[in-house]
Ligand SMILES: Nc1ncnc2c1ncn2[C@@H]1O[C@H](COP(=O)(O)OP(=O)(O)OP(=O)(O)O)[C@@H](O)[C@H]1O
C-alpha cells in the first residue's frame with residue numbers, strides 16, 4: 273500500500289517556485305529520506321502534506337485518500353515533527369503532549385496512557401512535570417517528537433529532528449526512528465546530515481530547486497549515478513588558502529574543510545592524487561593521513577548538483 | 584469539545600503568565616488609588632478660586648455652636664469663604680439641587696451638616712477642610728466623624744455619638760466622588776485592554792510554531808479560532824470582575840445596585856475589544872497591529888476620561904473634543920456605567936451593549952473571512 277502519494281505537486285510563492293511538479297510515492301514500512309541543500313524545498317513539501325500550505329497545483333494522497341477531501345481521516349493518520357520547535361514553553365512536557373494528543377479525539381485514561389507512553393518513548397519520563405524552558409536543546413527536540421507520535425499515526429514526517437543537538441540525544445532520536453519503524457510506522461526523514469540518512473533510510477529522494485532529481489535506495493543511487501570520488505586528507509593544521517590552490521588542480525570539482533580535514537571531490541577517471549599531494553607539500557602542509565572514500569551519497573549529491581551538502 | 588479544550592489551554596497559559604496578570608490588575612488598581620485618593624483634586628489646582636459662596640442656615644438648636652460659628656464665619660470671610668444666610672421659606676437643599684449653590688451648611692443640634700452637589704471640586708474640598716478644622720477647635724476633646732457621600736463609611740472616627748460634619752449628596756441621582764469615578768473609568772479601560780491580548784492570540788501560536796500542530800491536527804480552523812477567543816474572553820472578563828470587586832471592597836468605591844447589568848455591559852465591551860484586537864491582528868502585520876492596538880487603547884483611555892474627567896477638570900469641551908471623546912469606547916461604557924450606578928438608569932446599558940456587540944460581530948466576521956482565505960492560522 274502507498275502511505276503517501278504525491279502527484280505533480282507545485283507550490284509557488286508569488287513568482288518563486290518552491291516545489292516544482294513533484295511526484296513521489298512512499299510505501300508502507302519504509303524509512304524514506306529527503307535529502308537536499310538549504311532552500312531545496314523539503315520543508316515546503318512537508319508543509320503541503322501537513323495542510324499548512326495549499327498546493328498551487330497537484331494533489332497529495334495519504335493512505336490512498338486525498339488530503340483535501342478527507343482531511344480528518346488523513347490528518348488522524350499523520351504525525352509531523354516540524355523543523356522548528358512547536359511546543360508551549362509555559363506548559364509542562366506532559367501538558368504539551370496531552371493537549372496536542374487530545375486534539376486527535378483521545379480522552380480520559382486512554383489519553384493519559386498514550387501521553388505517558390510517548391514521553392517514555394522519547395526518554396522524558398523523568399521530566400513529565402518539567403517546563404520546556406528548562407530543557408536542553410536535545411530534550412526539547414525529543415518533546416517535539418513526543419507531541420507528534422502519541423496519537424499513533426501511520427505516517428510520521430520528521431523535518432530535521434536532529435538539528436543542533438548533542439550526540440546523546442541524536443543517537444536517542446535515531447534509535448527512536450528505527451523503533452517506530454519496527455512498530456509499523458512509515459517514516460519520512462529529512463536531514464542535512466548525510467550520515468544519518470545513509471544510516472537509517474531504506475530509500476531516499478534527492479531534492480534540488482523543488483524537484484526530485486534522483487530517487488532510490490542508497491546502493492542504487494551510488495551505483496548508477498556517481499562519477500565523483502572523494503579524497504580525505506587530514507592535516508596537522510588546517511589553512512584556508514590551501515582550498516583555493518586545491519581547487520585549481522585539474523579534475524577537482526569541489527573542496528571543503530572542516531577542522532583539520534580537507535575533503536576533495538574529484539572526477540572518478542582523473543588520476544590527480546600526486547598533484548594534490550605535491551601542492552600540499554609545496555605549501556608546507558603537514559599531512560597526517562590520506563584516504564580515498566568509497567562513493568557515497570555525498571558524491572552522488574555532488575554529481576547531481578555540483579555542490580556539497582554543506583555548501 | 585475541541586473548542587473547550589483549546590479555551591482551557593489558553594486560560595491555563597494566561598493564568599500562569601504571572602507578570603502580565605499582575606500588570607493587568609496592579610496597574611489599574613494603583614492608578615485608581617493615586618488618582619482617586621492622592622491626586623483626586625490635583626488636576627483642579629490650577630484653577631484660581633475667587634470666592635466661595637456657601638449657603639447657610641442656623642436652626643438655633645445649639646446656642647454655643649451658633650456663637651462660635653458667627654466668629655468663625657467672620658474670620659473665614661477674609662479669606663474668601665462667604666456664608667450667606669438662607670432666606671426664610673427657601674429650601675437650602677433645593678438651592679443646591681438647582682445648582683445655585685455648590686454647598687449648603689446647616690447648624691443643628693446634631694452638629695454641622697454639609698450638603699454638596701459636587702465632591703470632586705476644589706471649592707468643596709477647601710470648605711470641607713475649613714469646617715472640619717472649625718469643628719475640631721470648637722468642640723475641643725471631641726472627635727469628628729465625617730461621612731462619605733454615600734453615608735456608609737466613616738473616615739475619621741472616634742466616639743461616633745456626634746457627627747459634627749455630615750455630608751449628604753443632595754442630587755437624588757448620586758454623583759460620584761473621586762475614587763468612585765476612577766473605579767468605573769479604570770474598569771472600562773481594563774475591559775478595552777482585551778484588545779491588546781487578543782491582538783497577540785494568533786501571533787503567539789505562529790511564533791511558537793504551535794500553529795503548525797494546531798493546523799495539522801484533525802480539527803478545523805474555526806474551532807481553533809473559537810477556542811482561543813473564548814479563552815481570552817474569560818481571562819479578560821476575570822480581570823474586569825476582579826477590579827470591580829477589589830475597588831468595591833478595598834477602596835469602598837460605589838458600584839450601585841445593579842451589578843449584574845454593570846457586568847453584562849462590561850462583558851459586551853470585552854467582547855468588542857477582543858474582536859477588535861483579533862481583526863487588527865489579521866489585517867495588519869504583527870508590529871503594526873501591536874502599535875495600532877496600543878494607540879487605540881491608550882487614546883481610548885485618555886479620551887474616555889480614565890485619567891482625568893474633562894468636565895470636572897474644567898477643560899472646555901469644544902466640538903472637536905466632544906467628537907473625539909465620543910469615539911472612545913471607554914467613554915461610552917463609562918457614561919452608561921455612570922447612568923446605571925448613580926441614576927439607576929438601567930436602560931442606558933442597552934444602546935452601548937448593542938453597539939459593542941454589533942461592532943464585535945463585524946470585526947469577528949472580518950477576522951474569520953481573512954483567516955479562511957489565509958494558509959495556516
Ligand atoms: N512562506 C514563504 N514565502 C516565500 N518563500 C518561501 C516561503 N517559505 C519558503 N520559501 C522559499 O522556498 C524555498 C524552499 O524553502 P524550504 O523551507 O522548503 O527549504 P528546505 O529544503 O526545507 O531548506 P532547509 O534545509 O534550510 O530547511 C526557499 O527558497 C524559501 O526561501
Ligand SMILES: [Mg+2]
Nearest residue numbers: 314315316355
Ligand atoms: Mg527545511
